[in-house]
Amino acid sequence: MSEDKNPFDHAQIDDVIHGRLRLGIMAYLSTVSPAIFGELKDKVGATDGNLSTHLRKLEDAGYVRQEKRFVGRRPQTRVFLTETGRKAWLTWIDRMQGLMRAAE
DSSP: OOOOSSTTOOTTSOHHHHSHHHHHHHHHHHHSSSEEHHHHHHHHTOOHHHHHHHHHHHHHTTSEEEEEEEETTEEEEEEEEOHHHHHHHHHHHHHHHHHHHHHO
């Protein structure tokens, strides 16, 4: 982590990731990518609409991408963590660890 003059500066925390549901999405995708939409929905405890809204925000930031396809005759959406998303996730973790270290 870079040494900040103010270790309690929370202004550099990525608000796109820091939202509670988006945080769960990013955490899960950092370990399982791609994830099937229904699987992701169950893991983060979201509704279809709520998950779609938050995925759109993450997608607009370039952190995730969605791929729609058919498996048999059923539609399936797979959600991938992008390289930009992985970097943003690691930066978020780094900043949170810096805040925790400063509070010790």
